[in-house]
Amino acid sequence: MGNSEILVDATAGVQKRKIFSAEEIYQLELEKVFGRCWLFLTHESEIPKSGDFVTTFMGEDRVLVVRQADRSVKAFLNSCRHRGNQVCRAESGNLRSFICSYHGWTYGIDGSLINVPLEKECYGSPVDKTNLGLAPVAKVENFNGFVFGCLDPEAPSLREYLGEMAWYMETFTSGGRAELLGPPLKSVLHTNWKLPAENFACDGYHVGWTHAAALKVAPAGPLGQLAGNTGINTTEAPGIQIATRHGHGFGCIWNAASSIHRGTALNDYLLSKQPEVAKRLGEWRGKLFMAHWDATIFPNCSFLYATNTFKVWQPKGPGEIEVWTWSMVDKEMSSELKRNVQKEAIRTFGTAGTFESDDAVNFHGCMRTNRGPQTRKGQLTNSMAVGFDKTHPELPGVISELSFIGETAGRNFYRFWDEVMDAANWDEIRAANSHWTEDWLAPETRDTNGNGRNQSDHFEHRQTQVAGK
Amino acid sequence: MASASVSPDLHQQVLQFYYREARLFSGKQYRQWLEAMVDREIHYWLPIADLRYRADRRPPPEFVPSIYDDNYDDLEERIRRLETGLVWMEDPPSRIRHLTTNVEVYGTDVASEFDSFSNFLVCRNTEDTDETLTIGAREDRLRLRDGNLTLLRRKVILGQRVIKDTNLYFLM
Ligand code: FES
Numbered sequence: 210m211g212n213s214e215i216l217v218d219a220t221a222g223v224q225k226r227k228i229f230s231a232e233e234i235y236q237l238e239l240e241k242v243f244g245r246c247w248l249f250l251t252h253e254s255e256i257p258k259s260g261d262f263v264t265t266f267m268g269e270d271r272v273l274v275v276r277q278a279d280r281s282v283k284a285f286l287n288s289c290r291h292r293g294n295q296v297c298r299a300e301s302g303n304l305r306s307f308i309c310s311y312h313g314w315t316y317g318i319d320g321s322l323i324n325v326p327l328e329k330e331c332y333g334s335p336v337d338k339t340n341l342g343l344a345p346v347a348k349v350e351n352f353n354g355f356v357f358g359c360l361d362p363e364a365p366s367l368r369e370y371l372g373e374m375a376w377y378m379e380t381f382t383s384g385g386r387a388e389l390l391g392p393p394l395k396s397v398l399h400t401n402w403k404l405p406a407e408n409f410a411c412d413g414y415h416v417g418w419t420h421a422a423a424l425k426v427a428p429a430g431p432l433g434q435l436a437g438n439t440g441i442n443t444t445e446a447p448g449i450q451i452a453t454r455h456g457h458g459f460g461c462i463w464n465a466a467s468s469i470h471r472g473t474a475l476n477d478y479l480l481s482k483q484p485e486v487a488k489r490l491g492e493w494r495g496k497l498f499m500a501h502w503d504a505t506i507f508p509n510c511s512f513l514y515a516t517n518t519f520k521v522w523q524p525k526g527p528g529e530i531e532v533w534t535w536s537m538v539d540k541e542m543s544s545e546l547k548r549n550v551q552k553e554a555i556r557t558f559g560t561a562g563t564f565e566s567d568d569a570v571n572f573h574g575c576m577r578t579n580r581g582p583q584t585r586k587g588q589l590t591n592s593m594a595v596g597f598d599k600t601h602p603e604l605p606g607v608i609s610e611l612s613f614i615g616e617t618a619g620r621n622f623y624r625f626w627d628e629v630m631d632a633a634n635w636d637e638i639r640a641a642n643s644h645w646t647e648d649w650l651a652p653e654t655r656d657t658n659g660n661g662r663n664q665s666d667h668f669e670h671r672q673t674q675v676a677g678k
Numbered sequence: 679m680a681s682a683s684v685s686p687d688l689h690q691q692v693l694q695f696y697y698r699e700a701r702l703f704s705g706k707q708y709r710q711w712l713e714a715m716v717d718r719e720i721h722y723w724l725p726i727a728d729l730r731y732r733a734d735r736r737p738p739p740e741f742v743p744s745i746y747d748d749n750y751d752d753l754e755e756r757i758r759r760l761e762t763g764l765v766w767m768e769d770p771p772s773r774i775r776h777l778t779t780n781v782e783v784y785g786t787d788v789a790s791e792f793d794s795f796s797n798f799l800v801c802r803n804t805e806d807t808d809e810t811l812t813i814g815a816r817e818d819r820l821r822l823r824d825g826n827l828t829l830l831r832r833k834v835i836l837g838q839r840v841i842k843d844t845n846l847y848f849l850m
């Protein structure tokens with residue numbers, strides 16, 4: 210964090226507890242993480258026509274996202290340049306202009322100020338409107354229909370930011386085949402935004418225990434065997450963990466697509482499309498197409514591929530978020546199948562979801578303890594299978610082949626969080642691109658059994674290093 | 679909207695029906711509720727809508743996101759999940775209290791079916807200090823068979839756009 214305090218040691222897989230509770234760290238996150246990283250805004254399918262808009266958040270900033278006359282998408286801070294009133298107060302719609310409800314200043318869909326009421330009568334001289342348009346979001350780009358925005362003009366392109374994660378996401382988004390069904394469900398959760406983001410990135414560990422009840426009543430499949438966390442079929446590694454540059458990552462379970470949904474309709478559909486995907490994108494992505502993924506795009510966008518839920522964790526202070534949930538479908542699905550997939554996705558991971566409600570209690574529980582000044586000292590761990598993180602001859606990023614249950618993607622999440630919080634600017638982050646896995650995969654970080662260093666020593670070790678600098 | 683008024687006896691029967699339902703919900707006796715008070719053809723629905731300007735002429739989305747979109751088997755599965763004893767959120771149990779008010783009952787084209795409107799308030803206490811209030815309205819279709827009422831359709835309407843409770847895994 211720019212000073213000597215070490216908050217994350219991703220090599221050992223530990224992070225300080227205060228990163229989930231300290232107000233000053235949260236405020237810094239709004240600047241350094243949410244002010245500089247690419248954030249999910251909307252999907253093209255939500256704003257198909259010129260003048261279509263949605264309102265959302267980038268960190269805690271309210272933004273307005275509008276489809277332009279030339280089909281491009283622009284985004285603006287949703288705040289009037291006169292007294293700062295929220296210009297657009299609806300969540301979605303189609304308009305030719307946005308009229309502020311305070312004094313009636315009017316903005317075009319391109320954000321420009323086009324009318325100031327009583328300008329002639331009361332301003333005396335003409336108002337120079339050229340510099341009074343809505344403040345634009347520096348960058349808006351889309352990846353296969355998923356629209357992201359970035360507030361930092363120095364940031365890399367969205368494609369570069371997604372990096373190797375884009376290679377993986379091509380599996381189900383290429384050609385713009387995936388779309389989201391909105392409007393999103395929204396609910397409050399008393400937790401820190403990083404907890405669910407980390408959970409979706411890597412936490413296959415909790416599935417069998419946290420969700421034991423839902424798995425018990427769900428049809429038995431590759432996931433059903435996890436109920437109770439008593440053991441997993443280890444004759445064949447059931448999946449892998451994948452971590453990519455910029456904090457993104459996921460866990461996947463082979464041949465488990467649609468195993469949380471009831472019925473076979475989704476599975477049948479995916480099977481029918483699989484040969485074409487494998488032919489076009491290769492064997493690995495053909496295999497990934499039939500896997501179940503729990504994934505996070507750093508910082509606060511998560512999805513479950515093949516459970517078809519897509520989420521943004523909107524931060525609302527160190528201990529609160531809003532959960533926004535869309536259903537993710539394939540454009541080519543029949544209306545009947547889309548409806549079915551949406552129903553199953555919301556039934557499991559919606560506001561009254563059979564899985565979602567299990568998670569909420571734990572995410573909340575991880576926060577409520579932080580009221581204790583002694584409790585919130587110390588560190589938490591993400592060290593499962595440290596030492597098994599490797600590069601792979603065919604798959605990009607860092608891979609753990611030990612199991613889909615792991616913390617590889619979690620370590621990567623905090624590794625990049627720490628890097629962004631520390632970095633002065635994107636140039637510094639870029640400079641690390643060529644060697645971002647160096648210390649992570651270096652042999653000296655492992656003992657002869659392939660395990661990580663003793664964790665409790667590790668902070669001391671790092672702190673001595675820093676002190677000695 | 680239905681308008682034919684019903685007899686005081688039937689109105690009283692509907693009130694009793696709702697008070698019993700509220701008591702079963704408050705005791706989390708969901709299976710008793712399902713078996714005694716719910717029609718096999720139930721559609722239990724809680725759709726959501728986003729905030730739009732009044733002048734917005736766009737039709738509602740083709741696929742309306744619904745927090746509940748349950749048939750009888752869906753409800754049964756939700757109840758079975760609670761009965762596994764593995765729902766940590768309910769252990770220790772939450773405390774929940776249901777109030778039902780503003781009940782109106784009207785006849786319909788079908789002699790044995792009635793439309794009813796009611797409001798509800800649910801207070802849920804979880805852990806030691808957490809408390810949420812969920813207030814809403816219900817549009818029900820009730821069916822009378824052999825002198826017994828059952829719930830055939832329910833649409834739940836909430837004012838909260840952003841749901842304040844951590845989840846809505848309770849029946850309303
Ligand atoms: S604040 Fe918007 S017109 Fe005055």
Ligand SMILES: [Fe+2]
Nearest residue numbers: 415419564568
């Ligand atoms: Fe979960």
